[in-house]
Amino acid sequence: MKKNNDLKLAVLIDADNIPYSNIKGMLDEIAKFGIPTIKRIYGDWTKPTVSGWKPALLEHAITPIQQYSYTSGKNATDSAMIIDAMDVLHSEKVDGFCLISSDSDFTRLAIRLRESGMLVIGMGQKKTPNPFIVACDKFIYIEIIGVAEKNIEKKNEPAKNSLPETNQADPIDKKLINLIKITIDDLADDDGWAFLAEVGSLLIKKRPDFDPRNYGFLKLTPLIKSLQKYFEVDERNVENKHIKHIYVKIRN
DSSP states (O other): OOOGGGOEEEEEEETTSSOSTTHHHHHHHHHTTOEEEEEEEEEOTTSGGGGGGHHHHHHTTOEEEEOOOOSTTOOHHHHHHHHHHHHHHHHTOOSEEEEEOSOGGGHHHHHHHHHTTOEEEEEEOTTSOHHHHHTSSEEEEGGGTTTGGGGGGGTTSOSGGGSOGGGOOOOOOHHHHHHHHHHHHHHOOTTSEEEHHHHHHHHHHHOTTOOGGGGTOSSHHHHHHTTTTTEEEEEEEOTTSSOEEEEEEEOO
8 A cells, every 4th residue: 555645646726716826835735645746737828817827837847738718707627627637537647636726616526536536635725615625535725835834943833923914824613622522532542532643634534624724733733732721632652662642632
């Protein structure tokens, strides 16, 4: 079985619905999941609205796919991207897909790719409709990419202080706390303790857009530690190894 970072990924980008300003951050994010062996972007390159993408394509070796808008008001890019995705799927050259768009029209495509055993990572803006988000194995908001990494030297501090005022981190509400509690309960041993890494994995399965960076934290551990009113944390030494396993428990 391949390790996650050995997975071959097809990266398909909808130029009509994604800003080009943070393409490097997007590709760096994708590299955490695997190797982007196919990188294609779809749009009508005769339009000035996508001209900003052109320098980024050369810098990051992304292949532009020309798709004319045959009818005014209709998005022909979606169809071209979907057809290409199915061709790539049947070529059996990749292990997963990264669909970069904020358009719900790709919901059925994400479902179909997952039905075929593909890993599907979605990436888009916070305005992305929920059906597309939940159709993916993992969904990442573009707005958080790179923000937390700027605070990597402050691993246990919230990263939200560095966010622009118009793009604040989401508040930690009762809905999130209850989701974490239920997930811990699903995995807890007889004493109520759950391995935090497993908690994180199950949270993403339940809610593909879950990411500590949405709430201003680089990792799940500092997010949980900030909620000490609700959770206990236990750092356990691993025998003969210089690492610790983090366990979490619902506070009584």
